[in-house]
Amino acid sequence: MISAGMRTSFFCNTCICKPGLFRNSQGKCVDDCYSEPCGDPNALRAGCAQEKRCLPSCLQLVWNQTLPRWCKDEPCIPFAWVCKGGYVYDPHSNKCIPHLECKLAFSV
Incomplete structure (x- = not known):
């Protein structure tokens, strides 16, 4: 039991990768993540991509909407995934769909 006024600190026993290296799915520091699985067979790793909310989706394709202006200013995420050609991002399933x-x- 911890009495009132006592504080406990918890620290994780993990290492940080050196600058320019990234932690892969096996917990190792590597210089690129192109071979890392995306979790979606219709996606692939890009050297630099924007976050998912700025990926082309059905809204742009069907309703001819453009991506929000602020997406142009979003920082690059190294080795983020993007949809393969012929696919767009579906935020409801968090997957790339044809x-x-x-x-x-969306047909009416």
Whole structure:
């Protein structure tokens, strides 16, 4: 038990990768993450990409909307994933879906 007024600090026993290195899915520091799995077979690693909310989605494809202006100023995320050609990001499933699925889902 911890009585009132006592404080406890917890520290994680992990190492930090040197600048220019990234921690991969096995916990090792590597100089690139291109071979890291994306968790989506329709996505691939990019050397530099914007965060997911700035990826082209069905809104841009079906309703001809443009990405928000602030997306142009978003910083680059090293080795982030992007959708393969012919696919767009679906924020509901957090996956890349074929363009055709957008058209079917939003057809009126």
